Amino acid sequence: MPLGxxxxxxxxxxELRQSVRRLLGLDDDTAVVIRQLACAEPGCxxxxxxxxxxxxxxRARRWTLHATVAExxxxxxxxxxxxxxxxxxx
Numbered sequence: 001m002p003l004g005x006x007x008x009x010x011x012x013x014x015e016l017r018q019s020v021r022r023l024l025g026l027d028d029d030t031a032v033v034i035r036q037l038a039c040a041e042p043g044c045x046x047x048x049x050x051x052x053x054x055x056x057x058x059r060a061r062r063w064t065l066h067a068t069v070a071e072x073x074x075x076x077x078x079x080x081x082x083x084x085x086x087x088x089x090x
Contacts, residue, residue, distance in 0.1 A: 047068045049072060
C-alpha cells in the first residue's frame, strides 16, 4: 500500500489529495481531507466534493466543488484552489 494511502481509498481520491498538496505547496504536517457529500440545495448536483486543509500552524481552509471526485479535472481543481477565496476557520 502506498505511503499515506488508506485501505479502500480510491486511486482518484489519492490523486486528488496529491494534486491539492502540490498546487498549494503543502508540507507533510498539513492535513488534507476530501469528502464527497450529498447536496440538498436547489440546483446543486447530488454529490459535491469538499476539500479541507488543516495546517499545524494557521487557519484551516475549505473549498466546495459542485462535482464528484471523478469529475474534477486538474484545471478545475487549480481554478478552485488558486482563484477562489476559501472559507477559513479559526
